Amino acid sequence: MSHTDYTRNILNIKDRNIYFSENCLEVKKIKGIMTKVFYGVLTYIPTHCDKCGCLNEGHDDIIKWGFKRNCIVKLPKLSGYNTILKLTKQRYYCKHCNDTFIATTSLIDKYKSISRNSELQIKLDLMDKISEKDISKRNNVSHNKVNRIMDEISIKTVLPGTLPTIMNFDEFKATKDTLGKMAFLITNNETGQVFDILESRKYNYLDKYFRRYGKNQRDKVKFIITDMYKPYLKLSKALFKNAEIVIDRFHIVGQAYTALNITRVKLCVKSNPNYNKLKHYWKLILKNENDLNDKKKTYSKHFKKYLTEQEIVTYLINTNPTLKATYNTYQGIINSIRDKDINKFLNIIYKKQDNLSPHMIKALRTYRDFEKYIINSFKYNYNNGVIEGTNNLIKCIKRIAFGYRSFNHFKTRILLIKGIIKIKNVIA
Numbered sequence: 001m002s003h004t005d006y007t008r009n010i011l012n013i014k015d016r017n018i019y020f021s022e023n024c025l026e027v028k029k030i031k032g033i034m035t036k037v038f039y040g041v042l043t044y045i046p047t048h049c050d051k052c053g054c055l056n057e058g059h060d061d062i063i064k065w066g067f068k069r070n071c072i073v074k075l076p077k078l079s080g081y082n083t084i085l086k087l088t089k090q091r092y093y094c095k096h097c098n099d100t101f102i103a104t105t106s107l108i109d110k111y112k113s114i115s116r117n118s119e120l121q122i123k124l125d126l127m128d129k130i131s132e133k134d135i136s137k138r139n140n141v142s143h144n145k146v147n148r149i150m151d152e153i154s155i156k157t158v159l160p161g162t163l164p165t166i167m168n169f170d171e172f173k174a175t176k177d178t179l180g181k182m183a184f185l186i187t188n189n190e191t192g193q194v195f196d197i198l199e200s201r202k203y204n205y206l207d208k209y210f211r212r213y214g215k216n217q218r219d220k221v222k223f224i225i226t227d228m229y230k231p232y233l234k235l236s237k238a239l240f241k242n243a244e245i246v247i248d249r250f251h252i253v254g255q256a257y258t259a260l261n262i263t264r265v266k267l268c269v270k271s272n273p274n275y276n277k278l279k280h281y282w283k284l285i286l287k288n289e290n291d292l293n294d295k296k297k298t299y300s301k302h303f304k305k306y307l308t309e310q311e312i313v314t315y316l317i318n319t320n321p322t323l324k325a326t327y328n329t330y331q332g333i334i335n336s337i338r339d340k341d342i343n344k345f346l347n348i349i350y351k352k353q354d355n356l357s358p359h360m361i362k363a364l365r366t367y368r369d370f371e372k373y374i375i376n377s378f379k380y381n382y383n384n385g386v387i388e389g390t391n392n393l394i395k396c397i398k399r400i401a402f403g404y405r406s407f408n409h410f411k412t413r414i415l416l417i418k419g420i421i422k423i424k425n426v427i428a
Protein backbone atom coordinates (compact mmCIF):
# COMPACT_ATOMS: atom_id res chain seq x y z
CA MET A 1 0.00 0.00 0.00
CA SER A 2 1.36 3.40 -0.88
CA HIS A 3 1.46 6.28 1.60
CA THR A 4 -1.36 7.87 -0.30
CA ASP A 5 -3.59 4.79 -0.18
CA TYR A 6 -2.77 4.23 3.45
CA THR A 7 -3.48 7.80 4.54
CA ARG A 8 -6.62 8.10 2.44
CA ASN A 9 -7.85 4.94 4.09
CA ILE A 10 -7.18 6.21 7.62
CA LEU A 11 -8.82 9.55 6.90
CA ASN A 12 -11.69 7.97 4.97
CA ILE A 13 -11.03 10.11 1.91
CA LYS A 14 -12.53 8.77 -1.29
CA ASP A 15 -11.20 11.45 -3.64
CA ARG A 16 -8.41 9.79 -5.66
CA ASN A 17 -6.91 13.16 -6.64
CA ILE A 18 -5.54 13.81 -3.15
CA TYR A 19 -1.98 12.59 -2.60
CA PHE A 20 0.09 12.06 0.53
CA SER A 21 3.85 11.72 0.91
CA GLU A 22 5.94 9.91 3.51
CA ASN A 23 6.13 12.84 5.94
CA CYS A 24 2.53 13.88 5.67
CA LEU A 25 1.74 13.79 9.38
CA GLU A 26 2.73 16.22 12.09
CA VAL A 27 1.40 16.32 15.66
CA LYS A 28 1.45 19.80 17.13
CA LYS A 29 -0.35 22.19 19.41
CA ILE A 30 -2.90 24.46 17.75
CA LYS A 31 -4.49 27.00 20.07
CA GLY A 32 -3.12 24.92 22.95
CA ILE A 33 -4.70 21.66 21.76
CA MET A 34 -2.66 18.71 20.47
CA THR A 35 -3.73 18.28 16.88
CA LYS A 36 -2.92 15.79 14.15
CA VAL A 37 -2.08 17.76 11.03
CA PHE A 38 -1.99 15.95 7.70
CA TYR A 39 -0.44 17.53 4.61
CA GLY A 40 -1.85 16.56 1.23
CA VAL A 41 -1.78 17.68 -2.37
CA LEU A 42 -4.80 17.96 -4.61
CA THR A 43 -4.06 17.76 -8.32
CA TYR A 44 -5.52 16.30 -11.50
CA ILE A 45 -5.95 17.07 -15.17
CA PRO A 46 -9.12 19.14 -15.43
CA THR A 47 -11.64 18.17 -18.10
CA HIS A 48 -12.64 21.80 -18.67
CA CYS A 49 -12.08 25.36 -17.49
CA ASP A 50 -14.08 26.22 -14.36
CA LYS A 51 -14.38 29.84 -15.49
CA CYS A 52 -15.32 29.71 -19.18
CA GLY A 53 -16.20 26.03 -19.58
CA CYS A 54 -13.98 25.34 -22.60
CA LEU A 55 -12.82 21.73 -22.87
CA ASN A 56 -9.24 20.86 -21.99
CA GLU A 57 -7.68 18.92 -24.84
CA GLY A 58 -4.04 19.73 -24.23
CA HIS A 59 -1.43 22.37 -23.44
CA ASP A 60 -3.04 24.84 -25.80
CA ASP A 61 -6.10 24.96 -23.52
CA ILE A 62 -5.23 24.67 -19.82
CA ILE A 63 -1.87 24.47 -18.01
CA LYS A 64 -0.84 23.99 -14.37
CA TRP A 65 -0.16 27.34 -12.70
CA GLY A 66 1.33 26.84 -9.24
CA PHE A 67 -0.57 26.05 -6.05
CA LYS A 68 -2.84 27.46 -3.42
CA ARG A 69 -1.17 26.25 -0.24
CA ASN A 70 -2.36 25.12 3.19
CA CYS A 71 -6.10 25.25 2.71
CA ILE A 72 -7.42 23.97 6.02
CA VAL A 73 -10.02 21.20 6.03
CA LYS A 74 -11.46 20.03 9.32
CA LEU A 75 -11.74 16.26 9.57
CA PRO A 76 -13.50 14.05 12.13
CA LYS A 77 -11.38 13.32 15.19
CA LEU A 78 -8.81 10.52 15.07
CA SER A 79 -8.45 8.55 18.33
CA GLY A 80 -9.76 11.55 20.18
CA TYR A 81 -7.34 14.03 18.59
CA ASN A 82 -8.49 17.08 16.71
CA THR A 83 -7.53 16.39 13.12
CA ILE A 84 -7.03 18.75 10.22
CA LEU A 85 -5.83 18.41 6.68
CA LYS A 86 -3.67 21.13 5.18
CA LEU A 87 -4.38 20.75 1.55
CA THR A 88 -2.22 22.21 -1.21
CA LYS A 89 -4.48 22.71 -4.18
CA GLN A 90 -3.33 22.89 -7.79
CA ARG A 91 -4.01 26.14 -9.59
CA TYR A 92 -4.70 26.15 -13.36
CA TYR A 93 -4.46 28.74 -16.07
CA CYS A 94 -6.87 28.78 -18.99
CA LYS A 95 -5.47 30.13 -22.22
CA HIS A 96 -8.90 30.85 -23.65
CA CYS A 97 -10.18 33.19 -20.97
CA ASN A 98 -6.80 34.09 -19.45
CA ASP A 99 -8.15 33.32 -16.03
CA THR A 100 -7.05 30.93 -13.28
CA PHE A 101 -9.01 28.47 -11.19
CA ILE A 102 -8.28 26.13 -8.29
CA ALA A 103 -8.68 22.36 -8.17
CA THR A 104 -11.82 21.15 -6.39
CA THR A 105 -12.48 18.01 -4.37
CA SER A 106 -15.44 15.93 -3.33
CA LEU A 107 -13.98 15.98 0.19
CA ILE A 108 -15.26 19.44 0.84
CA ASP A 109 -17.97 21.73 -0.46
CA LYS A 110 -16.89 24.97 -2.11
CA TYR A 111 -16.39 27.87 0.33
CA LYS A 112 -16.41 25.54 3.34
CA SER A 113 -13.59 24.64 5.68
CA ILE A 114 -15.11 21.53 7.11
CA SER A 115 -14.98 18.22 5.29
CA ARG A 116 -18.10 16.41 4.20
CA ASN A 117 -17.06 13.63 6.52
CA SER A 118 -17.03 16.01 9.47
CA GLU A 119 -20.36 17.41 8.42
CA LEU A 120 -21.80 13.94 8.19
CA GLN A 121 -20.40 13.10 11.61
CA ILE A 122 -22.10 16.19 13.05
CA LYS A 123 -25.37 15.19 11.42
CA LEU A 124 -25.09 11.70 12.85
CA ASP A 125 -24.30 13.14 16.26
CA LEU A 126 -27.41 15.30 16.01
CA MET A 127 -29.42 12.08 15.92
CA ASP A 128 -28.16 11.20 19.39
CA LYS A 129 -29.46 12.60 22.64
CA ILE A 130 -26.51 14.90 23.32
CA SER A 131 -26.36 18.68 23.50
CA GLU A 132 -25.22 20.76 20.56
CA LYS A 133 -22.47 22.18 22.71
CA ASP A 134 -21.08 18.68 23.18
CA ILE A 135 -21.41 17.99 19.47
CA SER A 136 -19.42 21.09 18.61
CA LYS A 137 -16.73 20.09 21.09
CA ARG A 138 -16.64 16.52 19.87
CA ASN A 139 -16.17 17.64 16.27
CA ASN A 140 -13.85 20.56 16.90
CA VAL A 141 -16.17 23.11 15.34
CA SER A 142 -17.96 26.16 16.72
CA HIS A 143 -21.48 26.00 18.13
CA ASN A 144 -22.41 28.33 15.30
CA LYS A 145 -21.30 25.77 12.75
CA VAL A 146 -23.55 23.14 14.33
CA ASN A 147 -26.40 25.67 14.22
CA ARG A 148 -25.80 26.31 10.54
CA ILE A 149 -25.89 22.60 9.79
CA MET A 150 -29.21 22.40 11.66
CA ASP A 151 -30.51 25.29 9.58
CA GLU A 152 -29.57 23.45 6.41
CA ILE A 153 -31.33 20.31 7.55
CA SER A 154 -34.45 22.17 8.62
CA ILE A 155 -34.68 24.05 5.31
CA LYS A 156 -34.35 20.82 3.34
CA THR A 157 -36.89 19.00 5.47
CA VAL A 158 -40.18 18.66 3.67
CA LEU A 159 -42.69 16.86 5.76
CA PRO A 160 -45.23 14.79 5.08
CA GLY A 161 -47.31 13.54 2.24
CA THR A 162 -50.70 12.08 2.97
CA LEU A 163 -52.62 12.75 6.17
CA PRO A 164 -52.90 9.71 8.44
CA THR A 165 -56.44 8.34 8.65
CA ILE A 166 -56.13 8.02 12.43
CA MET A 167 -54.48 11.05 14.02
CA ASN A 168 -53.48 11.93 17.55
CA PHE A 169 -53.37 15.58 18.55
CA ASP A 170 -51.31 16.73 21.48
CA GLU A 171 -49.38 19.78 22.61
CA PHE A 172 -46.22 20.64 24.47
CA LYS A 173 -44.58 23.79 25.79
CA ALA A 174 -42.94 25.54 22.87
CA THR A 175 -39.79 27.62 22.55
CA LYS A 176 -39.47 31.36 23.08
CA ASP A 177 -39.62 32.37 19.42
CA THR A 178 -42.90 30.67 18.53
CA LEU A 179 -46.31 32.15 17.73
CA GLY A 180 -48.05 30.45 20.60
CA LYS A 181 -47.03 29.22 24.01
CA MET A 182 -47.91 25.69 23.07
CA ALA A 183 -46.63 23.74 20.09
CA PHE A 184 -48.74 21.13 18.37
CA LEU A 185 -47.91 17.53 17.71
CA ILE A 186 -49.61 15.30 15.16
CA THR A 187 -48.95 11.58 15.39
CA ASN A 188 -49.98 8.80 13.07
CA ASN A 189 -51.84 6.46 15.42
CA GLU A 190 -51.28 3.39 13.30
CA THR A 191 -47.52 3.68 13.01
CA GLY A 192 -46.86 5.64 16.21
CA GLN A 193 -44.65 7.97 14.15
CA VAL A 194 -44.60 11.75 14.40
CA PHE A 195 -46.47 13.16 11.41
CA ASP A 196 -45.65 16.82 11.97
CA ILE A 197 -44.75 19.36 14.62
CA LEU A 198 -46.28 22.83 14.40
CA GLU A 199 -45.30 25.94 16.27
CA SER A 200 -48.80 26.85 17.40
CA ARG A 201 -51.98 25.09 18.48
CA LYS A 202 -54.13 28.15 17.81
CA TYR A 203 -57.28 27.64 15.75
CA ASN A 204 -56.46 29.89 12.82
CA TYR A 205 -52.98 28.48 12.45
CA LEU A 206 -54.17 24.89 12.47
CA ASP A 207 -57.07 25.68 10.17
CA LYS A 208 -54.69 27.12 7.59
CA TYR A 209 -52.32 24.19 8.00
CA PHE A 210 -54.90 21.46 7.52
CA ARG A 211 -56.62 23.23 4.63
CA ARG A 212 -53.45 22.73 2.58
CA TYR A 213 -54.54 19.13 2.39
CA GLY A 214 -57.42 18.84 -0.04
CA LYS A 215 -60.95 18.07 1.05
CA ASN A 216 -60.58 14.63 -0.47
CA GLN A 217 -57.75 13.76 1.85
CA ARG A 218 -59.34 15.32 4.89
CA ASP A 219 -62.53 13.36 4.27
CA LYS A 220 -60.56 10.14 4.57
CA VAL A 221 -59.59 10.85 8.17
CA LYS A 222 -61.53 8.39 10.29
CA PHE A 223 -60.48 9.11 13.87
CA ILE A 224 -58.98 12.04 15.75
CA ILE A 225 -57.80 11.36 19.27
CA THR A 226 -57.41 14.53 21.30
CA ASP A 227 -57.69 16.10 24.73
CA MET A 228 -60.55 18.30 25.91
CA TYR A 229 -59.48 21.52 24.24
CA LYS A 230 -62.39 23.26 22.52
CA PRO A 231 -60.51 24.64 19.48
CA TYR A 232 -59.43 21.08 18.50
CA LEU A 233 -63.05 20.04 18.61
CA LYS A 234 -64.21 22.96 16.51
CA LEU A 235 -61.40 22.33 14.05
CA SER A 236 -62.10 18.62 13.77
CA LYS A 237 -65.78 19.25 13.11
CA ALA A 238 -65.08 21.94 10.52
CA LEU A 239 -62.38 20.17 8.52
CA PHE A 240 -62.77 16.44 9.00
CA LYS A 241 -66.39 15.71 8.42
CA ASN A 242 -66.08 11.91 8.43
CA ALA A 243 -63.87 11.71 11.49
CA GLU A 244 -65.02 10.43 14.86
CA ILE A 245 -63.54 12.48 17.68
CA VAL A 246 -62.25 10.41 20.58
CA ILE A 247 -61.16 12.05 23.83
CA ASP A 248 -57.94 10.53 25.07
CA ARG A 249 -58.54 8.36 28.13
CA PHE A 250 -55.49 9.65 29.98
CA HIS A 251 -56.78 13.19 29.69
CA ILE A 252 -60.19 12.16 31.03
CA VAL A 253 -58.52 10.67 34.09
CA GLY A 254 -56.23 13.70 34.28
CA GLN A 255 -59.10 16.14 34.87
CA ALA A 256 -60.42 14.28 37.90
CA TYR A 257 -56.92 13.53 39.15
CA THR A 258 -55.95 17.21 39.12
CA ALA A 259 -59.27 18.21 40.72
CA LEU A 260 -58.79 15.81 43.64
CA ASN A 261 -55.16 16.74 44.06
CA ILE A 262 -55.87 20.47 44.24
CA THR A 263 -58.66 19.77 46.74
CA ARG A 264 -56.17 17.94 48.94
CA VAL A 265 -53.51 20.63 48.56
CA LYS A 266 -55.97 23.34 49.65
CA LEU A 267 -56.46 21.41 52.92
CA CYS A 268 -52.72 21.26 53.52
CA VAL A 269 -52.55 24.36 55.66
CA LYS A 270 -50.51 24.57 58.85
CA SER A 271 -53.68 25.14 60.92
CA ASN A 272 -55.04 21.76 59.85
CA PRO A 273 -54.16 19.16 62.52
CA ASN A 274 -53.84 16.56 59.76
CA TYR A 275 -51.52 18.74 57.68
CA ASN A 276 -48.55 16.34 57.77
CA LYS A 277 -50.62 13.26 57.05
CA LEU A 278 -52.43 14.85 54.11
CA LYS A 279 -49.15 16.03 52.74
CA HIS A 280 -47.27 12.76 53.20
CA TYR A 281 -49.91 10.35 51.88
CA TRP A 282 -50.83 12.18 48.68
CA LYS A 283 -50.02 9.16 46.53
CA LEU A 284 -52.35 6.90 48.46
CA ILE A 285 -55.23 9.36 48.07
CA LEU A 286 -54.79 9.37 44.30
CA LYS A 287 -54.35 5.60 44.04
CA ASN A 288 -57.22 3.48 42.77
CA GLU A 289 -59.07 2.36 45.92
CA ASN A 290 -59.20 -1.19 44.59
CA ASP A 291 -55.43 -1.31 44.58
CA LEU A 292 -55.00 -0.17 48.19
CA ASN A 293 -53.51 -2.79 50.45
CA ASP A 294 -55.94 -3.76 53.19
CA LYS A 295 -53.93 -6.57 54.75
CA LYS A 296 -50.37 -5.56 55.41
CA LYS A 297 -49.89 -3.15 58.31
CA THR A 298 -46.77 -1.01 58.33
CA TYR A 299 -45.59 1.42 60.94
CA SER A 300 -46.46 5.06 60.26
CA LYS A 301 -44.51 7.72 62.09
CA HIS A 302 -47.26 10.21 61.30
CA PHE A 303 -49.91 8.06 63.00
CA LYS A 304 -47.46 6.52 65.46
CA LYS A 305 -48.94 3.06 64.92
CA TYR A 306 -49.27 0.16 62.47
CA LEU A 307 -51.85 0.68 59.71
CA THR A 308 -52.83 -0.65 56.28
CA GLU A 309 -52.99 1.65 53.25
CA GLN A 310 -56.73 1.40 53.27
CA GLU A 311 -56.97 2.43 56.92
CA ILE A 312 -54.84 5.47 56.23
CA VAL A 313 -56.99 6.61 53.31
CA THR A 314 -60.25 5.96 55.18
CA TYR A 315 -58.98 8.07 58.05
CA LEU A 316 -57.82 10.93 55.83
CA ILE A 317 -60.91 11.32 53.66
CA ASN A 318 -63.09 11.34 56.77
CA THR A 319 -61.30 14.39 58.11
CA ASN A 320 -63.14 16.63 55.67
CA PRO A 321 -66.53 16.24 53.91
CA THR A 322 -65.39 18.05 50.74
CA LEU A 323 -62.37 15.80 50.45
CA LYS A 324 -64.55 12.74 51.00
CA ALA A 325 -67.13 13.64 48.35
CA THR A 326 -64.43 14.64 45.85
CA TYR A 327 -62.48 11.46 46.57
CA ASN A 328 -65.53 9.27 45.97
CA THR A 329 -66.30 11.02 42.69
CA TYR A 330 -62.71 10.61 41.54
CA GLN A 331 -62.73 6.90 42.38
CA GLY A 332 -66.03 6.49 40.54
CA ILE A 333 -64.60 8.18 37.44
CA ILE A 334 -61.37 6.22 37.28
CA ASN A 335 -63.09 2.91 37.93
CA SER A 336 -65.80 3.50 35.36
CA ILE A 337 -63.01 4.10 32.85
CA ARG A 338 -61.09 1.06 34.03
CA ASP A 339 -64.21 -1.10 33.73
CA LYS A 340 -65.30 0.59 30.48
CA ASP A 341 -68.66 1.25 32.12
CA ILE A 342 -70.11 4.27 30.34
CA ASN A 343 -73.41 4.22 32.29
CA LYS A 344 -71.55 4.44 35.56
CA PHE A 345 -69.50 7.34 34.17
CA LEU A 346 -72.59 9.24 32.98
CA ASN A 347 -74.36 8.66 36.30
CA ILE A 348 -71.48 10.28 38.13
CA ILE A 349 -71.19 13.34 35.94
CA TYR A 350 -74.95 14.06 36.00
CA LYS A 351 -75.68 13.16 39.62
CA LYS A 352 -76.43 16.04 41.94
CA GLN A 353 -73.88 15.81 44.74
CA ASP A 354 -73.27 17.76 47.90
CA ASN A 355 -69.91 18.88 49.21
CA LEU A 356 -67.93 18.51 45.97
CA SER A 357 -64.96 20.83 45.69
CA PRO A 358 -65.27 23.60 43.08
CA HIS A 359 -62.45 21.97 41.09
CA MET A 360 -64.33 18.70 40.79
CA ILE A 361 -67.54 20.57 39.91
CA LYS A 362 -65.62 22.23 37.09
CA ALA A 363 -64.15 18.91 35.93
CA LEU A 364 -67.62 17.35 35.78
CA ARG A 365 -68.87 20.32 33.76
CA THR A 366 -66.02 19.77 31.28
CA TYR A 367 -66.97 16.10 31.03
CA ARG A 368 -70.55 17.06 30.23
CA ASP A 369 -69.39 19.48 27.55
CA PHE A 370 -67.42 16.72 25.84
CA GLU A 371 -69.82 13.90 26.64
CA LYS A 372 -70.36 12.73 23.07
CA TYR A 373 -66.63 12.35 22.45
CA ILE A 374 -65.91 10.83 25.82
CA ILE A 375 -68.48 8.15 25.01
CA ASN A 376 -66.36 7.40 21.92
CA SER A 377 -63.37 6.69 24.10
CA PHE A 378 -65.39 4.00 25.88
CA LYS A 379 -66.46 2.67 22.48
CA TYR A 380 -63.17 2.70 20.60
CA ASN A 381 -59.85 1.51 21.79
CA TYR A 382 -57.80 4.53 20.73
CA ASN A 383 -55.72 6.68 23.06
CA ASN A 384 -52.71 8.94 23.09
CA GLY A 385 -50.43 6.23 24.44
CA VAL A 386 -48.50 6.27 21.16
CA ILE A 387 -47.56 9.89 21.83
CA GLU A 388 -46.14 9.28 25.26
CA GLY A 389 -42.72 8.15 24.00
CA THR A 390 -42.45 11.26 21.83
CA ASN A 391 -43.47 13.53 24.70
CA ASN A 392 -40.80 12.05 26.93
CA LEU A 393 -38.26 12.48 24.17
CA ILE A 394 -39.25 16.13 23.73
CA LYS A 395 -38.72 16.76 27.43
CA CYS A 396 -35.39 14.98 27.29
CA ILE A 397 -34.20 17.04 24.30
CA LYS A 398 -35.23 20.25 26.03
CA ARG A 399 -33.31 19.25 29.11
CA ILE A 400 -30.05 18.39 27.37
CA ALA A 401 -30.23 21.51 25.26
CA PHE A 402 -30.97 23.77 28.21
CA GLY A 403 -33.96 25.24 26.42
CA TYR A 404 -34.13 26.02 22.75
CA ARG A 405 -34.58 29.50 21.45
CA SER A 406 -35.26 28.46 17.89
CA PHE A 407 -38.35 26.38 17.26
CA ASN A 408 -37.00 25.15 13.93
CA HIS A 409 -33.88 23.75 15.54
CA PHE A 410 -35.93 22.15 18.26
CA LYS A 411 -38.22 20.55 15.71
CA THR A 412 -35.31 19.42 13.54
CA ARG A 413 -33.68 17.82 16.53
CA ILE A 414 -36.85 15.94 17.53
CA LEU A 415 -37.27 14.67 13.97
CA LEU A 416 -33.62 13.64 13.73
CA ILE A 417 -33.61 11.76 17.00
CA LYS A 418 -36.95 10.13 16.20
CA GLY A 419 -35.40 9.02 12.88
CA ILE A 420 -38.05 10.84 10.82
CA ILE A 421 -35.33 12.79 9.01
CA LYS A 422 -32.82 10.33 7.68
CA ILE A 423 -29.22 11.35 7.12
CA LYS A 424 -27.90 9.56 4.08
CA ASN A 425 -24.83 7.72 5.20
CA VAL A 426 -22.60 8.87 2.38
CA ILE A 427 -18.93 9.53 2.85
CA ALA A 428 -17.13 11.87 0.49
Ligand SMILES: [Zn+2]
Pocket residue numbers: 049050051052053054094095096097098099
Ligand atom coordinates in the same frame (compact mmCIF):
# COMPACT_ATOMS: atom_id res chain seq x y z
ZN1 LIG B 1 -11.36 29.52 -19.38
